[in-house]
Amino acid sequence: MRRRPGGLEELLGEIGSCRVCVERSQGAALPHEPRPVIRASRTARIAICGQAPGTRVHACGVPFLDPSGDRLRAWMAVTREEFYDGTRVAIVPMGFCFPGLDTHGSDLPPRRECAPLWHDRVLAEMPGLELILLVGAWAQRWHLPFMRGAGMTATVAAWREVTGADGAAMHFPLPHPSWRNNAWIKRNPWFEVELLPALRGAVRRALDAGPAPPAGPVAPKEVAAKK
């Protein structure tokens, strides 16, 4: 996707004031004020593409500040400081705003309006990306269309095939680090024995390389629109 003249700063400004899911929603409108939560920098080497903020992230504006985040950091073998170093790590979920809860109290899926509108445009503004973590089925379906229909287990199991770099950013499909996937992790021991060491090596190489040379003027930036 072509980069825009106004660059990442302008794009993040537009996202910060986005009200599409309230004013032009597809189906039911977002049941609360939008609060996009995204971190992006032109110098980022790693992008973490998850699902959408939950209630806690919606309240505090800091992504992965929960037990799932702790587990994801353990999978990556990074400290909190490294994880939240916006010069090297971007956090770009498939839906930027908390989508609300279903009748059972579970998080709704990412808003369908969000990714087609913003996702690829944000990634296009980070030319130094080397590694894209696809955390959960929503990110995998978007980034690996040839795996659509295969299901999350088959997609993660194919990690060696989909991480082929070919000069572009490497994709690492991962399950969501929620406790809900504890049984899945037990059933698939290759995930911890084979995939995680490879992931940790790739993450360490990207982090140790430092911030990517910026293609334009930038500082790390996060969007968490005021409530």
Ligand code: SF4
């Ligand atoms: S979820 Fe995405 S498209 Fe919807 S209001 Fe938030 S930023 Fe805009």
